[in-house]
Amino acid sequence: MENFLEQIAELLEVDVVNEADELKSFEAWDSLTILSIIAMANENYGVVLNAAEINGANTIAGLWSLIESKKA
Amino acid sequence: MEKYVLVTGASSGIGKSVAISLSENYPVILHGRNLDRLNEVKNICSLHNKCLVWQEDLVQVEKLEEHLQHFLLENEVIIEGYVHCAGLMKMLPLRSQSLINIQETFNTNVVSAMLITKVLSSKKWNKGGLRSIVYISSNISNRGAKAFNVYASSKGALDAFMRSMAVELAPNVRVNSILPGAVFTDMTMDIFANKEVEERMKATYPLGFGHPQDIADGVNFLLSEKARWITGQQLVIDGGRTVDITG
Ligand SMILES: NC(=O)c1ccc[n+]([C@@H]2O[C@H](COP(=O)([O-])OP(=O)(O)OC[C@H]3O[C@@H](n4cnc5c(N)ncnc54)[C@H](OP(=O)(O)O)[C@@H]3O)[C@@H](O)[C@H]2O)c1
Numbered sequence: 001m002e003n004f005l006e007q008i009a010e011l012l013e014v015d016v017v018n019e020a021d022e023l024k025s026f027e028a029w030d031s032l033t034i035l036s037i038i039a040m041a042n043e044n045y046g047v048v049l050n051a052a053e054i055n056g057a058n059t060i061a062g063l064w065s066l067i068e069s070k071k072a
Numbered sequence: 073m074e075k076y077v078l079v080t081g082a083s084s085g086i087g088k089s090v091a092i093s094l095s096e097n098y099p100v101i102l103h104g105r106n107l108d109r110l111n112e113v114k115n116i117c118s119l120h121n122k123c124l125v126w127q128e129d130l131v132q133v134e135k136l137e138e139h140l141q142h143f144l145l146e147n148e149v150i151i152e153g154y155v156h157c158a159g160l161m162k163m164l165p166l167r168s169q170s171l172i173n174i175q176e177t178f179n180t181n182v183v184s185a186m187l188i189t190k191v192l193s194s195k196k197w198n199k200g201g202l203r204s205i206v207y208i209s210s211n212i213s214n215r216g217a218k219a220f221n222v223y224a225s226s227k228g229a230l231d232a233f234m235r236s237m238a239v240e241l242a243p244n245v246r247v248n249s250i251l252p253g254a255v256f257t258d259m260t261m262d263i264f265a266n267k268e269v270e271e272r273m274k275a276t277y278p279l280g281f282g283h284p285q286d287i288a289d290g291v292n293f294l295l296s297e298k299a300r301w302i303t304g305q306q307l308v309i310d311g312g313r314t315v316d317i318t319g
Contacts, residue, residue, distance in 0.1 A: 011168065035219055036168035051266055 004064055007044065011036045019061035023054075041067055074122065075201060076101050077153035077295065080130070080188070083109035085257025086208060087157030089284030090291050092116050095123060097292070098153065105129050124149070130158050130184035131176050140191045150201035151192050153295045156185045156230075157208045161259055163219040174222050181226035186233060193241055200244065206294045207234050207249040208287065211310040214251070227251075231306055238304030246303040250290045253310025255282040279311030 009017045013028040023029055034051050041049050047070035057063040076099045081087035083104030091102050095117035102117075103126045104110050110125045117123045126143050128136065144151070160180040162173055185207055192202045212220050213227040231249050238247040254260055254273060264270050274280065290309045293299055308314060 013167075032165040032219055035164055039162065039164055039168060050262070051269075 001064060003044075004067070005060070007040055008037070008060060008063070011040060017060050019059065019064070021060050022058060023060070023063065024058075037063070041070075045071060047071055073148055073150045073199070073201075074099055075150050075152040076122075076124070077155065078126070078151045078188075078192070079103060079155045079157060080184070081156075081158030081208075082113055085157075085259060086252065086255060086284045086287045087155075088113050089288045090155055090157055092118075093285065093288040093292060094153075094155075094295070095121055097121075098295075099123065101126050101149070101151070103128060103158070130180045133179050133183050133187060136184060136187045137191050140188060141197050144191070144197055150199050152201050152203045154188065154192055154202065154205045155208070155291055155295070156188070156206070158184065159208065159210075159259070161223045163223070163263075164221075165219055166221045169222055177222050177226050178229070181223070182229045182233065185230060189233075189237060193237075193245060202241075202245050204295045204299075205234075205237070205245060205247045206291050207231075207247075208291075209234075209249040209251045209306065211251045211253045211308055211314050213249075213306070215314060234306075235304045242303060246294075246299065248294050248299070248302060248305045248307060250287060250294070251306050251308045251310065252287050253277065253282060253308075253313040255284055255287060257284060276316060277311045277313050278316055282309065282311055 005017055009015060011033055012026045034054050037054055038049050041047050045067050047067055053066060057066045077094050078101045079087055079091040080103040082091040082102035083106055091100050091113055094100050099122040101124045102110050102113055105127060107127055114123050114125060124147055128139055158180055160177050189205060192198045207230050209231050210227045212224040213231050234247050234249045241247060256264060287309055290307055
């Protein structure tokens with residue numbers, strides 16, 4: 001999870017993120033960031049996500065559970 | 073020696089449709105990485121003409137020339153037409169691009185096309201048999217869009233290469249490219265999977281989205297004698313997408 005927090009902070013162009021942070025609250029949150037998350041999840045965790053699922057995850061923690069649930 | 077048309081990326085989408093359609097008129101060489109997929113396409117190709125399979129990963133460009141030379145010798149074939157359909161598209165903002173992705177995209181979309189053209193236009197390896205080349209570019213080549221940075225520039229490079237080769241290889245070889253708009257294939261599956269995006273895009277296509285066969289028809293024309301006075305051109309086949317400036 002620590003690695004994930006670092007990766008996601010880089011994609012969102014901030015120094016740190018917290019699990020409870022809402023995805024939509026970040027300034028860098030847009031369709032391009034979603035594309036980056038899709039690629040990151042695929043490359044680092046071998047899971048395939050789509051934009052609707054990512055939007056539905058709401059928070060950083062939600063995004064992590066989404067990836068975890070797909071890994072299973 | 074029998075004369076063939078080489079279609080790279082013949083295992084899927086546009087290349088598959090191009091290969092099946094060309095097999096009615098020419099012996100074809102189907103290229104790709106996945107033998108099972110290539111053999112499936114071979115089974116659909118016309119029985120009127122011969123059909124060979126060439127398996128090669130175009131990301132690995134170091135040995136590409138050598139491998140193609142070997143293929144030509146071993147199979148005793150001459151290639152009179154070359155259609156480069158193989159392509160890689162990873163839509164990402166530049167901040168998420170990596171050197172590896174940039175190199176893989178350029179190797180697949182441009183560098184391999186340069187090296188294959190080099191071998192096929194050499195008297196030694198292809199006996200001066202080459203007559204026509206069609207590179208499958210994209211309508212992004214002359215435009216811009218978010219997340220298309222690396223892919224778009226690879227297609228721009230391919231088109232620039234096309235124009236110079238049209239001059240360098242004249243009058244023996246005609247060299248053109250086709251710039252498709254959005255066509256339903258594996259490459260665009262993820263984009264079309266999002267209904268909202270699909271609807272939004274659709275509104276920007278005066279003739280709606282295209283099918284692989286629409287591109288195959290253009291390839292057939294450019295390879296044929298009907299295009300004997302056409303070289304160095306970008307043929308845009310995109311249902312009117314890039315001329316529509318309705319606000
Ligand atoms: N679909 C569109 O809307 C659209 C629009 C504009 C331009 N284009 C262009 O049209 C061409 C065909 O696209 P498509 O939509 O038909 O895509 P596709 O269904 O994904 O097919 C891509 C083809 O390229 C081959 N390929 C990819 N990477 C390769 C590699 N490293 N080595 C060897 N072969 C490789 C694949 O073969 P494997 O079996 O080895 O994977 C496959 O046959 C591409 O150049 C694309 O840029 C497509």
